[in-house]
Each structure stands twice: as structure tokens, then as C-alpha cells.
Amino acid sequence: MKKILISLLVLSAASLAVAKLPPLNDEAKAKAAEASAKTAWAGKVDNYLLCKAQDKAAASYLKTAKATGKETKPAVATPPCVDPGAFVYVPAVPVTAAVAPVPATAATPAAPAPPVVAAKKI
Numbered sequence: 001m002k003k004i005l006i007s008l009l010v011l012s013a014a015s016l017a018v019a020k021l022p023p024l025n026d027e028a029k030a031k032a033a034e035a036s037a038k039t040a041w042a043g044k045v046d047n048y049l050l051c052k053a054q055d056k057a058a059a060s061y062l063k064t065a066k067a068t069g070k071e072t073k074p075a076v077a078t079p080p081c082v083d084p085g086a087f088v089y090v091p092a093v094p095v096t097a098a099v100a101p102v103p104a105t106a107a108t109p110a111a112p113a114p115p116v117v118a119a120k121k122i
Contacts, residue, residue, distance in 0.1 A: 030091060037089050044084035051081035 024032070058075075065072045 033092065034089050038087060041084060041087045048081055048083055055081065 062072060062075070
């Protein structure tokens with residue numbers, strides 16, 4: 001009896017977990033887009049900090065190697081670290097509001113179609 005009761009409870013809990021969630025409203029979509037942009041910016045900041053740390057470690061190594069007289073390979077030129085700056089989020093403008101349809105006017109004639117030329121067999 002306990003097995004049947006536990007099975008029914010598990011099945012009912014699973015059916016609740018599978019239930020469809022309502023679609024997101026515009027405010028929730030905007031918050032999700034901002035969170036995504038903030039996460040991408042945080043990744044850029046992490047890469048910048050890693051680049052700075054690697055440059056510092058390489059400079060320290062080269063300084064120590066020169067001081068001890070060890071021969072080192074010539075340094076490879078690397079691009080400079082780029083600071084991503086402060087986080088700035090500009091929400092995207094919906095396409096329907098950004099692009100207004102251009103009405104067709106009768107005064108502007110349509111361009112004539114190019115002539116069709118048949119290919120000759122050789």
C-alpha cells in the first residue's frame with residue numbers, strides 16, 4: 001500500500017514539474033536581455049583582468065631571468081589588454097517601431113527588367 005501511495009505522489013509531483021509555464025511578458029524579457037548583457041560584460045572584464053595578470057607574470061619572469069643570467073627566447077608580440085569600460089546597457093528597439101514602411105508612389109517608375117539572354121550550346 002505504501003509503495004502505491006509513494007508512486008502516486010511521485011507521479012503527481014512529476015506532472016507539476018512538467019506543467020507549461022506562461023510566456024514571458026515584455027518586462028521579463030527586457031530584464032533577461034539586460035542580465036545577458038551584464039553577464040557578457042562581466043566575461044569581458046574577467047578576460048581583461050586575466051590579460052593584465054598574465055602580462056605582470058611574464059614581466060616578472062623576464063626580469064628574474066635576466067637577473068639570473070638565464071637565456072630566454074625572444075618575446076612574442078601580443079596585443080595590448082583592452083579595458084571594456086563601465087557597464088552600459090542600451091535596450092534594443094523593436095523592429096516594428098524602428099523601421100517605418102515607405103509608401104510606394106506612382107511618380108517613381110519601376111526599373112525595367114533586364115533582358116533574358118539564352119545560353120548557346122557548344
